[in-house]
Amino acid sequence: MRQPLWKVVPGRPKLWWLLKLVFPELRARQKTHDINLAFGDTIYCSKPLNDAQLAHEEVHLRQHHYSKVFAFFYAIAFRLSPRFRLRSELEAYRVELKAAGPTHINEIAAKLASPLYGNLLSIEEARRVLANDDQAL
Numbered sequence: 270m271r272q273p274l275w276k277v278v279p280g281r282p283k284l285w286w287l288l289k290l291v292f293p294e295l296r297a298r299q300k301t302h303d304i305n306l307a308f309g310d311t312i313y314c315s316k317p318l319n320d321a322q323l324a325h326e327e328v329h330l331r332q333h334h335y336s337k338v339f340a341f342f343y344a345i346a347f348r349l350s351p352r353f354r355l356r357s358e359l360e361a362y363r364v365e366l367k368a369a370g371p372t373h374i375n376e377i378a379a380k381l382a383s384p385l386y387g388n389l390l391s392i393e394e395a396r397r398v399l400a401n402d403d404q405a406l
Contacts, residue, residue, distance in 0.1 A: 274335045275327070277312045291348055294385050308344075309337030321369035328361035355389045359398060366399055374399060 281304070282288070288306070289295050298304065303315040305322060307329035312318070318326065333340035346353045362381045366374060378395035382388065390398070 275310045275312065275330045277314060277318070277323075279314060279316075281315075282306065282308055282311070282313050288344075291344070294387075298385055307333065307340075309333050309340040310335040311337075319369075321365045321373070324368040325361045325365035328364050329357070332357055332360070351387055351389055354386055358386055363399060363402060 289299075295304065304313075305315070305318060305326055306313045307326040310330065310333075312323070312326040312330065314322075314326075333343050347357060348354075358381055362377050366377050369377065374396055375392075378392050378399055381395040381399065382390045382392045
C-alpha cells in the first residue's frame with residue numbers, strides 16, 4: 270500500500286516564531302482566527318479541517334512539491350511578490366470553492382481579499398476572479 274505524500278499535524282510548526290517574524294500578518298490573525306498552514310509535506314492546523322479547507326491546503330503542498338526545502342524558497346517568493354502570492358492563493362481558493370460549493374463564494378472571497386494576503390483585491394474583485402475559473406492574473 271502506498272503512503273500518502275503528506276500528513277496533517279495539529280498545532281503549529283516548530284519554526285512558528287520565524288514565520289511570525291517573516292509574515293507579521295500572522296501575529297494579529299492568530300488571536301482571532303484559526304491558522305491553517307501548509308509547509309512542504311505537512312499541513313498544520315489549529316483545529317480539524319473540513320474537506321474544502323483540506324483541498325485548499327493540498328494545493329499548497331503540491332505547489333511546494335511536498336518538499337520543505339522547496340517550501341522555504343516558495344515562502345520567500347510568497348512574501349516578496351504580491352503577484353505570486355495572489356496567484357498561489359487564487360489557485361487554492363478556487364479548489365476550495367469547488368469543494369465547498371458556490372453558496373460559499375462570499376465567505377471564500379472575503380478570505381482571499383483579507384489583510385492576511387495584503388488586501389490585494391476587493392471582495393468584489395475576489396468574487397469575480399473566483400467565479401471565472403479560466404481567468405488568469
